[in-house]
Amino acid sequence: MDRAPLAAEAVRLIDAVFDAERALNGLPTEQRQALRQTHIAPLVAELETWMRGQRGKLSRHADLAKAMDYMLKRWEAFTQFLDDGRICLTNNAAERALRGERAAAMYSLIVTAKLNDVDPRAWLANVLARIADHPASRLHELLPWNWKASQVQQAAAA
DSSP states (O other): OOOHHHHHHHHHHHHHHHHHHHTTTTSOHHHHHHHIIIIIHHHHHHHHHHHHHHHTTSOTTSHHHHHHHHHHHTHHHHGGGGGOTTSOSSOHHHHHHHHHHHHHHHHHHHHHHHHTTOOHHHHHHHHHHHGGGSOGGGGGGGSHHHHHHHHHHHHHHO
16 A cells, blocks of 8 residues: 555645644634634544544554554544643644753853863863763762863873
8 A cells, every 4th residue: 555645644634733723823722722622623533533544454564554553542632732722732832942941051051161261162072971971979070160170180190
């Protein structure tokens, strides 16, 4: 069985859900929930019906079948957004927030290294190479000011 048309149809159905949801962005919670029930729930039901019908025609070893199984096993969790206008269909906002937190943490580490007269590149390269095997109880040793002191000691010993 040629899976390309099946995959294309799955993408088309999923895109329809996301397109309909995109139109609701920025609306108040109650309005978003009501519109989801009238406009998006039928699209989600169509997707589920189609997916369950197609899944039965595929070998359990097919990659597309595995993808469908993954989604269908999580169907209840996936469809929770239909009943709660506070839930986002995507996790884009959360991912952006995490990226911002990571960027802030990295900037803080780089500035801390600079304030301690430590080359941030050398420090980060060394710490990243060692951290996986470094005991958690001794992470303080990898802080820029302690790292610098250990580098001075190593240079003096050599």
